[in-house]
Amino acid sequence: MRIKSSAFPVTRRKKRPGSLAATLVASAALLVGGVVSASSTASATTPVKGGTVTYDMELAPQCADPEVSPQFTTYQLARPVVDSLVASSDGKTYKPWLATKWTVSANAEHYTFFLRKGVTFSDGTPFNAAAVKYNFDRIVAPATKSEYASSLMGPYESTTIINPYEVEVNFKSGFNSFLFAASTPNLGIQSPTALKKNPPCSAPVGSGPFVITQFNAQTGATLTNRPTYAWDPGTVTNKGAAYLSTLVFNFVPTDATRVGSLTSGQATIIEAPPATDVATLEKEGYNVIHQPQPGGVYDMYISALHAPWNTLDGRLALRDALNVPGMIKALYDGVYQPAWSPIAANTPDFDPAVVNSWSQNVKESDKLLATLGYTKRDAAGYLENKAGKELDITLVSVDSREQRQELALLIKQEEAKAGINVTISTNETTGIADIYDGGFGITASAHVEASPDVLRQLYDSADVPDSGGLNYGLFKSAQLDTWLNEATASINPATQKTLYDDVQEYVVKNAVSIPLYQELTLNAASTKLKGLTFDATGYVQYYDAYLAS
């Protein structure tokens, strides 16, 4: 099983009520305000020990076990609690964490991890090779019903315990994105004793700098500092125990309640302040933090099942009709950035060559459509062919967050100028069924992940939704399949880069999909909160965080 799409109700790692089309995306609406860089929230002052930080999150987790849940809420809840084998702040370079070093076989089929000694889980049980094996075997076991972590395991075969502090993780075929996978909290190592004892979807018990001491699946969790913590990831400046004594995570679905909690001091930091409040919060001196997210951008996938859109000329004509940067600027005013590649600019192996490689060209669109037989306009101004068939396409857009419905309307307007009649389907039931059966014309979604491997999930012909993949367009290209599978099996960074460049250029040149904008996370925080850092996926980390006195 792999990931979920934003076209579908279950989001990968993040679910948002009110938007059917789930997604792997960053955050909610928020389309105003300037970008505050992450570093600006850090400070030169000396960290202070103690204090409580209250984080109001938008969604409650459906399942608190990161090995099961695809939600970003679960991901964020688990990160301070569960340590991973390796750490990464950019998705490119990896630092030791629970593994002090590791080796990868030349075919990327075998990973050997040398484990840190003296690490204990918060329930007192030891961390060792058996714990690693137990977690990885559990993730892929069908009984676990993992909705995301299992896809991160790729072609997992087995974990072999070489000695109590050395494990070999084996794959059926080359799988070079396993280091990325191993750095996520979804593949973090939880206490096997706790996993066996607690009911499914319980709050995780790990070896992290914080321990979940109180948990209510609907209202929130209290995380307490673990003073004996001494195995920090190599990506942070703090050593030893975290600075904060308590972290309180509240699940607060109503936007106004989160904002009010921040301004009244009941919350220190809130997730996804609504667009209408961002400017005010900035004016009042709160840190509004936009953090770009890597992985699949918000992208329109064109179905390979319907003529004339299953031809190169048809797809190019569709794309030539659109002024993507213009639409994104008009709608989001610089908060969301237009996308050129199917992956975001901060994804490893992003190919800058595709930037500005196409632009709106309605004349060219006309010419291409004429070659397809669509030459005359009907009374409504839409093109039709000799048989009198109007040129139309259905755009499935069921998600209302991030102004995606407004974006769909802009697309409809621009396509209409080129003579293409776009019907927007917002009907959730039909929309979902359409996508599921591949009966749609275009559908759009985004898939956050700090690895270019997301390209394989999106364009490999085997990764269609029926088999749990993300290839919604059902696009098939032997060339793409070859490149993607070679890239996945290679451990040579230069080879990977070349192959992923080829893939991105192919996708753009052949208009397999039409990238729209790049995702980001949005948080607003009190200026007292210092030392916030972000992981490779764009989520807040609290290990270095402290409250300025």
Added chain:
Amino acid sequence: MIRYAASKILWGVVVIWGTATVAFVVLRVVPGNPLTLILQGTPTTPQLVHAIDSQFHLNDSILVQYFLYLNALLHGNLGVSIANGQSVGSQIFAVLPATLQLVATATIFGGVLGLALGLVASWTRFRWLDRLIGASNVVLTSIPAFWAGLILLTFFSFSLGWFPAAGNNGFRSIVLPTISLSLPVIAIVAQLIRDAMKEVLLEPYVLAARAKGLSESTVRLRHALRNALGPALTAVGVIVGSLITGAVVVEQVFAREGIGALALRAITEKDFPMVQGVVLVVAAGYVVTNIVTEIVHALVDPRIR
């Protein structure tokens, strides 16, 4: 009396059975095949398909499916949530006490305050006070709980800091949700008590009581009120049902635990077994409160039986 109660309970069982049937039918008549709808694009594996097939008996005829479903319900089995694979029943019953607590505090608070206001309005010599209470009732019934909640939060939590904005921690956290949820109860009870009192006070037995020289408060509270309570009691029975619905919104605003948050999430995520379970439990709640109200009403007013 026992016959009366039994007939009401029997009728309640029929209503719950009807609700269960509607919930069953709706799942089968919505467009698309049930499996696709249930999966909703969730990555499919043969195990998952098999699990759903066997859970919903999709390979059997509709009639067989229906009886299997009723049989499971009779055994208290509400099925398994698609979203997290856990029992629907255990998830609902884990949060139901929180919702019931909120509904109960709102009903009691609203009922008592409404009763007091209704008595004041019917008793006062000042017409302006009666009119003021009447006008407030109109306002209170028209304020959406969502908006009331935000206004209360703004003043009493964000500005004054008297109550926490979110969560289920202790007495202070239930005050504002209770008030937001109880506004329509206050208004309806106050209005019904006032009107009924005005009417009842014109009855000959009130005149007779006064003629006996009983004090005004005895006449009003002991004789008139008992007869004026009927309409308000019936109304409260109906309102309590709708309060469970109102709790959905209030629980969201105050980020409280409860069946409302569960229902909303199940709906947005198309978790059919969960929606079905919540609908049945809420319907059962309606039916039970109505039966209880009717029986209490019959006890208070023997003419009903």
